[in-house]
Amino acid sequence: MAGLADEPRPGRRKQELVLTEEERAQLTGWVRRAKTAQFLASRARIVLACAEGRSNKQVAAELGIAQGTVNRWRARFVAHRLDGLADEPRVGRPPSILLDQVEDVVTRTLESTPGRDTHWSRASMAARAGLSKSTIGRIWKRFDLKPHLQDSFKFSTDPQFVDKVVDVVGLYHNPPEKAVVLCVDEKAQIQALDRSQPVLPMMPGMPERRTHDYLRHGITSLFAAFNIADGTVIGELHRRHRAIEFKKFLVTIDKAVPVGLDVHLVCDNYATHNTPEIKAWLGKHPRFHVHFTPTGSSWINQVERWFGLLTDKLIRRGVHTSIQALEADIKAWIDTWNENPRPFMWTKTADEILKSLADYLTRITPQTQTTSKELKFRSSGASH
Structure with a gap:
């Protein structure tokens, strides 16, 4: 009995995942595109990592996510390929909008304008995408997109x-x-x-x-x-x-x-x-x-x-x-x-402020266009 206890348990064999060239190109594009929806980019990273032969546990540790999440999207991709990375259909009437259509609406909203107009409206996007205005509204709400709003910003150029x-x-x-x-x-x-x-x-x-x-x-x-x-x-x-x-x-x-x-x-x-x-x-x-x-x-x-x-x-x-x-x-x-004076409660630490700004710069700046000043800023922020 003691000898049997020392033998390793066979464990559950992970499903084999092999990508075609077209699938790899599509997944890589979703990961590299700065404006890809975050949920889709995350699932694409999981599949690409699994395709390199790493175990679910290794992929989870590398990406900093739960192993159950890796298990789920590996299985979904093996079963349904690229279409499996979309959200699962809910009980009731089957969804009529495919993942590609949703991605097209999100990409157009983020990366283009309608002709000479400065921004998309639900009506103009609906006409371009061939969907209803209410559907465009639901997609924008799902991805927290608000083309009608704008805000101002200014990055400090102070060397100190x-x-x-x-x-x-x-x-x-x-x-x-x-x-x-x-x-x-x-x-x-x-x-x-x-x-x-x-x-x-x-x-x-x-x-x-x-x-x-x-x-x-x-x-x-x-x-x-x-x-x-x-x-x-x-x-x-x-x-x-x-x-x-x-x-x-x-x-x-x-x-x-x-x-x-x-x-x-x-x-x-x-x-x-x-x-x-x-x-x-x-x-x-x-x-x-x-x-x-x-x-x-x-x-x-x-x-x-x-x-x-x-x-x-x-x-x-x-x-x-x-x-x-x-x-x-x-x-x-x-x-x-x-x-009756009221002091303000300052909650953010310097580390949190610097990390937040560095993360934001990383998101909005393509890697090939990163300036030396930004790199210096990011490395300085990480060192504090």
Whole structure:
């Protein structure tokens, strides 16, 4: 009996998987195409790895997925070949849309435009693909495609991007003792706008209405310092936006922060923050420490989030007949905020931010077009 126990168990023999040249070409295309649906690319990788003779367990370890997932798609491919990589049909009426049609819709949406139009609509895609508009809508929903929407972005070209992210985020997560951390910036050229006709109030079934045109009554600039620990804000308004006004604001901060505490300022590289006059003032006040955010990365400065609240709740829909009225409202809004301040919770670590950006660059940049700067950025992000 002991001898029998020492013998290896025969195990279940894996199904043989051999690819034709056409199948290999198709699977390789799905893997390499940057805009292939993720589920299809993942299944193609499984089949290609299995075709190289590796066991299901080895493929699962290599791709970082469950072995049951490899078992399933190997068996599905052996039984149904390329068609087996589509989702299994559900109980009820058999599906009328083949995998190739779905892939065609997704590929067209991501990689082309309809004639002279800038983006696809359900109607134009339905006419091109020979499917109904509701079917196009379901495909787009399934793959989270929204051709009618667009967003903005900007990649930082700062050569010290990694170091600055680590520095600033490190302050957020581990602020120094006996010190305050203030996120500082200016919201410049806030306009005092008055509508050409009175605003019509909201009524049941009807939103508030206002004229599309307006009268300008001057501009002001708000200098603000957001305390990351308790959410309080030091604010100061100036009609002009120069280094001399920024220096006055630094004096205001110096008076507001108790003696004996260091002051760590998070701010951008705007010209008014780097003049010889400002550097000389900082040199005479050694308790001030400046931490610059990366170029083009205002999202890392918490005061920008606070500026967003101010804009949404006061400025965007405000009606002001003079610059004095606008400034009075801003001061009153800040006073109200400071009565019940709310700090923001910064959750992402520097490692997570850098990895997320590196992963995104990897997804959107073809391997053959990767620049040396991007490679340096990715390797730097991975090392932290």
